[in-house]
Amino acid sequence: TVKAQGMEEMWDSSASKKEHPNIQWFKDAKFGMFIHWGLYSKLAGTWKGKNYYGSGEWIMNQAKIPVKDYRKIAADFNPVNFNAEEWAQLAEDAGVKYMVITAKHHEGFSMFDSKVTGFDIMDATPYKKDPMKALSAAMRKRGIRFGFYYSQFQDWYEPNGGRNTWDYDESKKDYQSYYRQKAIPQLKELLTNYGPLGIVWFDTPGGMTKEQTAAFVKELRQLQPNSLFSSRVGQGMGDYKDFGDSEVPPVPIEGAWESIYTHNDSWGYIAHDMNFKSPDEIIKLLANVASKGGNLMLNVGPDGSGKIPEYSVKYLQRAGAWLKKNGAGIYASTAGFIPAQPWGVTTAKPGKLFLHVFNRPLNDTVLVPGFTNAVSNVYALDGAVKLPFIKKGEDLYINMAAVKNVRSPNTVLVVEFRGTP
Numbered sequence: 001t002v003k004a005q006g007m008e009e010m011w012d013s014s015a016s017k018k019e020h021p022n023i024q025w026f027k028d029a030k031f032g033m034f035i036h037w038g039l040y041s042k043l044a045g046t047w048k049g050k051n052y053y054g055s056g057e058w059i060m061n062q063a064k065i066p067v068k069d070y071r072k073i074a075a076d077f078n079p080v081n082f083n084a085e086e087w088a089q090l091a092e093d094a095g096v097k098y099m100v101i102t103a104k105h106h107e108g109f110s111m112f113d114s115k116v117t118g119f120d121i122m123d124a125t126p127y128k129k130d131p132m133k134a135l136s137a138a139m140r141k142r143g144i145r146f147g148f149y150y151s152q153f154q155d156w157y158e159p160n161g162g163r164n165t166w167d168y169d170e171s172k173k174d175y176q177s178y179y180r181q182k183a184i185p186q187l188k189e190l191l192t193n194y195g196p197l198g199i200v201w202f203d204t205p206g207g208m209t210k211e212q213t214a215a216f217v218k219e220l221r222q223l224q225p226n227s228l229f230s231s232r233v234g235q236g237m238g239d240y241k242d243f244g245d246s247e248v249p250p251v252p253i254e255g256a257w258e259s260i261y262t263h264n265d266s267w268g269y270i271a272h273d274m275n276f277k278s279p280d281e282i283i284k285l286l287a288n289v290a291s292k293g294g295n296l297m298l299n300v301g302p303d304g305s306g307k308i309p310e311y312s313v314k315y316l317q318r319a320g321a322w323l324k325k326n327g328a329g330i331y332a333s334t335a336g337f338i339p340a341q342p343w344g345v346t347t348a349k350p351g352k353l354f355l356h357v358f359n360r361p362l363n364d365t366v367l368v369p370g371f372t373n374a375v376s377n378v379y380a381l382d383g384a385v386k387l388p389f390i391k392k393g394e395d396l397y398i399n400m401a402a403v404k405n406v407r408s409p410n411t412v413l414v415v416e417f418r419g420t421p
């Protein structure tokens, strides 16, 4: 471990598996916004008149578009509708506690002002402004954590970057030169020019040994010791775990972890993909992930003009409205000690168990089996409506007839108890 200015000890993920000293905000956050935005957003899922479905950000790979053709998109990329305040306000209204946006995805195009390449939004587009500068400032103003997604290995623009196998011979690539000349200098720009970053989100590790990854991580941590690195940095050197796409573990998982979900069926914008998850689905998914002790990072895919799809705006605002009333059952909660039940799931805090009732029992009687602790009070969170309850042995029965709002996708009941579960 190396001594660093100001930090009594530089946290070194490769050395010990103890948690990052700055992990608690992430564990308490529970809800984040993911943003995939790049040149692919302008293609909107179509190339040469052919529609592609799923993962719009992979269209260059799906259609095997040569770099000489793909780079031309930049000349028409002019997101005049991009409004950092609007995006940041949506994050606030949605109730997310952090945002992670693609600074550079696999296509290799830099959505920020980079001195390392000419294939960036300042030099290669008519837009000539740095949206990441405005967005990081707008988020900081609202006290919502901000971070970047940087595709550290896959770079389909660079001859020595990972995984463009249709223009370049993968076996001939010198990945180290790509890391030295592009990935590392660009990550240093991102960790230097946009203020404190809550998170650096990596994807698809590759082209580096364990030792090289350790050196890579150590070099970057020196710039922002407090920043959390996601698990896809590789070699187990991340600070929290990311599950596969749109995956929730079946049972509670210890430690800091995150489930990432698309809002429709694609990370990048696809004009013909309207399969947006409803506000109810978002609220249930968030409670489901929280009931197992994790965070949900939900994605939006702005279009090429810089507009976040209307359904994402409306539905995230609706989910945020629910969180304004019921956030106490989510933020800073831990996994529920009563497993999922026919009526829903549970989350916990010291002396409190939150019942997330998705499916209201027909007779309005909620059974919580195996509840050993003595119960002192039960009420519905939204409106603090006290509810009658009885215990038969370890079975707790709650009558929720007094809860009028029958339409809620998730009615949160609070069980206050003595002792520890």
Ligand SMILES: C[C@@H]1O[C@@H](Oc2ccc([N+](=O)[O-])cc2)[C@@H](O)[C@H](O)[C@@H]1O
Residues within 6 Å of the ligand: 055, 057, 058, 203, 204, 243, 244, 245, 260, 267
């Ligand atoms: C968030 C997504 O991350 C990756 O896709 C993955 C990476 C890893 C897994 N995985 O580990 O299951 C699945 C999809 C990217 O390729 C994709 O474009 C998107 O950015």
